[in-house]
Amino acid sequence: MKKQIKLIAAGVGSRFGVYASYARRHPDEVSFVGFADANEERLRLHAEEFSVPAENCFSDAKELFNAGIEADGAVICTMDSMHYENAMDAMKNGYDVLLEKPLALSEEHCLELRDTAIETGRKLMLCHVLRYSPFFTKIKDIIDSGIIGDICTVQAMERVEYWHMAHAFVRGNWGNSKRSCPMILAKSCHDTDALLWLCGKRCKRVSSFGSLKHFKAENQPEGASDRCLDCKYGDSCPYSAQNNYIKRVEEGYTGWPVDVVMRDATVEGITEVLKTSDYGKCVYKCDNDVVDHQVVNMWLEDDIAISFTMSSFNTKHGRTIRVLGTRGDIDADMSEAKIELSVFGKEKEVIDLSDSMSDSAHGGGDDRLFADFLSLLRGDATNSKSQTPISHTADGYLVCFAAEKSRLNGGAVVEL
Ligand SMILES: NC(=O)c1ccc[n+]([C@@H]2O[C@H](COP(=O)([O-])OP(=O)(O)OC[C@H]3O[C@@H](n4cnc5c(N)ncnc54)[C@H](O)[C@@H]3O)[C@@H](O)[C@H]2O)c1
Structure with missing residues (x-):
């Protein structure tokens, strides 16, 4: 029997739900012995559910990490701007850490966290769920097998669904780069991370273009209101709060992103909330400034060229990737759970991963990542291909900062 990890x-907000759900389903593998959250209600509900005593519950993360609670590790799911301080506090108090992305909001802080982990010998694992999705682990296996030869080119795309963009990156937590961080860091750090991990090489040079083209005041339709609920375009605007939230509740759906606006939503309840909440604002009249489309070029060791595109104008969510090698190529679509493998001169093989990718969110990555963190703490994760030491994981972040620097500098090449 596996040791139970404490x-x-x-x-303990929205993202923590993934780990709470795992713990509910695997109480023999993991238990929670201390919580911190600024939201009293959330703190109380989680403490009750996981029988965490009041003396181990705090309104601030710092107090939790300084409380001397005996535990095998810490999970940090606070907002982006708190990651640096929280992870530092946790490591300095002797905890191994599972930290939500992004690692930190500045290059200096990312490097400090990396160096502190190395100096203190603490394990610092980032929640880069793509590495754990059977979709990406299969692509990694194919590349590492050598069957497609040496990689020359990778063409990757992250398709953010139009309503997801409106929810999280226009109206929501990640819309404003000063309150949170640039899109390349908030959303696409998963991609820079996965691309370097797949290739197993370091990045040497980066350039990038991108902008906020659509979600701004000048594109508000004539006569539109600044709040959706009294807007004449309510039904016809694809981004309206009516379509994004109320319609979903009418259809009986109350999961993400509806639950970010209101837990256990009812039509009447969410309609009331949207009258004043930021999630009821016109997408053309928010305080957002993060890009809605961006391309990044990366030049890696071994002459590998990667082009990555993020766009918010999609009906389909997910990633596509083509890996072109000297002896074959991979053409894969995550939303279709399908990988096409062609070895030059042989018949194409189509790999269907739909069964293994549907067992948890992020293409099956969420559960596998948490299970691997627990294995790491138990000391039996040495065979996981998805893990890399923090010294490597931090590299993907250096690409994000370089890309943003390049973008703001007209696409100039940034050397790493
Ligand atoms: N790995 C992924 O794919 C993935 C997916 C979604 C979100 N995330 C990341 O997870 C993190 C959390 O996102 P979320 O959507 O859960 O946000 P959230 O706002 O729902 O949760 C953050 C929680 O932190 C609490 N908090 C605020 N101040 C605090 C303090 N001083 N001490 C302790 N807690 C405090 C808030 O009350 C809230 O409950 C973000 O960094 C986000 O980027 C990662």
């Missing part, structure tokens, strides 16, 4: 957790 964890403390800071920030």
